[in-house]
Amino acid sequence: MIYQDNIAEVTKTITEEMVSVLEYKFTFSEEISITIKGLLFVVFALLITSFLLKLFRRFVTRKLPDNDKQKFVTVFGYMRWIVFLVIFLIAMHTSGVNVTAIFAASAALLIGVGLALQTLFQDIISGIFILVDQSVHVGDIIELEGKVGRVLDIRLRTTRAVTVDNKVLVIPNHLYLTNILYNWTENGTETRESVEVGVAYGSDLDLVKKLLLEIAIAQPNVLKSPAPIVLFTDFAASSLNFKVAFTLNNSFEVRFTQSTIRFEIDKAFRAHGISIPFPQRDVHLIKQ
Numbered sequence: 447m448i449y450q451d452n453i454a455e456v457t458k459t460i461t462e463e464m465v466s467v468l469e470y471k472f473t474f475s476e477e478i479s480i481t482i483k484g485l486l487f488v489v490f491a492l493l494i495t496s497f498l499l500k501l502f503r504r505f506v507t508r509k510l511p512d513n514d515k516q517k518f519v520t521v522f523g524y525m526r527w528i529v530f531l532v533i534f535l536i537a538m539h540t541s542g543v544n545v546t547a548i549f550a551a552s553a554a555l556l557i558g559v560g561l562a563l564q565t566l567f568q569d570i571i572s573g574i575f576i577l578v579d580q581s582v583h584v585g586d587i588i589e590l591e592g593k594v595g596r597v598l599d600i601r602l603r604t605t606r607a608v609t610v611d612n613k614v615l616v617i618p619n620h621l622y623l624t625n626i627l628y629n630w631t632e633n634g635t636e637t638r639e640s641v642e643v644g645v646a647y648g649s650d651l652d653l654v655k656k657l658l659l660e661i662a663i664a665q666p667n668v669l670k671s672p673a674p675i676v677l678f679t680d681f682a683a684s685s686l687n688f689k690v691a692f693t694l695n696n697s698f699e700v701r702f703t704q705s706t707i708r709f710e711i712d713k714a715f716r717a718h719g720i721s722i723p724f725p726q727r728d729v730h731l732i733k734q
Contacts, residue, residue, distance in 0.1 A: 491537040492530065499526050523602070525574075565620060569603040572619035576600060582622070582629060587698050589628035590621060596698055610698060630697050636669065637697035641707045644685030645715070646723045651678070651686065654720060658690040661710040667703045669693040685723045 503522055576582050577600065586597045588607065595607030595615045605622075607615040630637050645654055655676045662674035674692040681687075690707070694700055715722060 487540065488534065488537040491533055495530060495533045499529065565618070566603060568620035568623075569618050572621075572623050573600060573602060573605075576605070576619060576622060581627070581632075586632070587630040589630065590617060591625055594630075594698075610701065635697075636693055636695055637700070638691060639694055639697065639700050639704065640689050640691040641704050641711070642679070642687065642689045643708075643711055644682060644687045644722060646721045647684075647686060649686065649720050653718060654688060657714045657718065657720075658688060658711065661707055661714060662690050662692045664710070665692070665703055665706060667694055667696065667699070669695060 503519065506522075507519065582588060582597060582600065582605065584597050584599055588595060588597060593609070593615055595609045598606045598608055598614070600619075603619060605617045605619060607617060609615060643658075645651075658676045659674055662668055663670070668674060669692070672693055674690060677689045677691065679687045679689050692703075694703060712722070714720075
């Protein structure tokens with residue numbers, strides 16, 4: 447009987463000590479405090495939330511195509527942090543923490559942080575819009591602010607693209623919303639390109655057209671269908687302007703094809719006596 451009383455007393459003592467430890471309160475100010483029990487509840491709530499979010503992601507993506515699955519996982523990765531923040535605040539409030547007091551005590555700090563992170567939030571929201579809107583995909587060739595690159599990946603804050611010079615462009619996502627974006631491959635990998643040239647008045651225009659077509663068709667990167675065409679674009683002040691338009695399947699390297707065509711045009715025009723004029727001015731000096 448005495449032995450059982452001792453066990454009961456020890457058990458009671460241990461229980462009281464555990465309760466005392468769990469009820470130990472961390473006080474940060476007169477209005478802000480939390481117990482160890484409250485902290486454990488917050489951690490437990492976040493762990494349960496993480497587990498449920500993983501189950502939800504697996505359930506939604508199990509039958510999605512690989513392309514759509516990747517997009518959903520990326521957007522889901524952004525949104526889960528918002529869920530964690532909401533659950534954290536709810537758990538803190540449930541644990542007896544005065545969340546309003548926390549916001550009030552750190553109002554000035556939150557304003558400063560908010561201003562500092564304004565662009566960051568713009569980038570994150572823009573990244574979500576890009577993925578949902580599907581205006582840009584990995585592998586697309588884009589032009590933004592005069593810079594051209596092939597998209598490597600779309601991240602939380604930035605999009606990475608590689609230029610034709612093998613330099614990596616790190617593009618803040620908010621620039622997509624504040625600038626005009628050209629997606630060269632939105633309608634497919636084939637793009638219509640051109641090279642412009644002017645010839646002197648009095649040139650054989652039929653010969654000019656014939657040479658331009660032959661040069662464009664001879665390029666290995668130029669598609670045979672649709673066939674290249676030559677346009678007579680303008681009667682300029684000192685030249686007759688032409689444009690040879692052609693289709694490429696790899697517009698990312700368009701400047702190399704354009705350069706080759708220009709070399710060939712200069713060579714062919716010289717061989718056939720066709721001159722490429724340049725602006726000239728006559729200056730008359732009058733003696734007073």
